[in-house]
Amino acid sequence: MRRHLRTLAVTAVLALAVGSGLRAQGQADADAKAKAEAAATEAQQQNAEALKRAEARTRLIPLSLDVVVSRYQGEKKISSLPYVLAVNTNDNSPGGVCQLRMGAQVPVPTTIISNKDAVPTQSFTYRDIGTNIDCSARTLDDGVFQLRLNVEDTSVYTNAQAGATPTVEQMPVFRTFRSTNTLVLRDGQSREFTAAADRVNGEVIRIAVTLRVVR
Numbered sequence: 001m002r003r004h005l006r007t008l009a010v011t012a013v014l015a016l017a018v019g020s021g022l023r024a025q026g027q028a029d030a031d032a033k034a035k036a037e038a039a040a041t042e043a044q045q046q047n048a049e050a051l052k053r054a055e056a057r058t059r060l061i062p063l064s065l066d067v068v069v070s071r072y073q074g075e076k077k078i079s080s081l082p083y084v085l086a087v088n089t090n091d092n093s094p095g096g097v098c099q100l101r102m103g104a105q106v107p108v109p110t111t112i113i114s115n116k117d118a119v120p121t122q123s124f125t126y127r128d129i130g131t132n133i134d135c136s137a138r139t140l141d142d143g144v145f146q147l148r149l150n151v152e153d154t155s156v157y158t159n160a161q162a163g164a165t166p167t168v169e170q171m172p173v174f175r176t177f178r179s180t181n182t183l184v185l186r187d188g189q190s191r192e193f194t195a196a197a198d199r200v201n202g203e204v205i206r207i208a209v210t211l212r213v214v215r
Helices: 002-058
Strands: 062-073 076-088 098-113 120-139 144-156 174-186 190-197 204-213
Touching: 062 120, 062 144, 076 098, 076 120, 144 204, 174 190, 174 204
Parallel strands: none
Antiparallel strands: 062 076, 062 204, 098 120, 120 144, 144 174, 190 204
């Protein structure tokens, strides 16, 4: 009788142990499944966000850029030339870079002496002056745009005080300013990105850019 009771007790203990082990294993399996499902959901969300960002970086967004080239003599502004450019972001086509060419040609006299009769004759070559602007744009995250802006300005020297034009042996003197910059701007944001002083007459050139998204 006692042996039978001991056998029943041992059997009950084993049953409880097995049941506890099965419940623990089942809970562990459920926890592992929940973690796997959570990880899969998070991965799907990250993939969706990455896809959304990738689409935003390839979508064409029209921008309007105000570029102002100003010259200062000390604190006095002596000239200000505004330009308005239209550029599309993420445009990788051959014509995706916005280009502006504004200028004229200045005749430059040259003297030619013929070896035959040694009589000097005067002719003219033409030098381009004006402003060249090249711009491209691409989309970054959180409504931010990256601009690649190249500005080149060529002009004839003039004396702001006397109105005279410096010359070398009666030839006009030209000056050229070039600037290439990468800017990061938001819609409606402005930035003055270049300030350079002319070593001949002391003029300071400043370039300001304002970005707007075309609605």
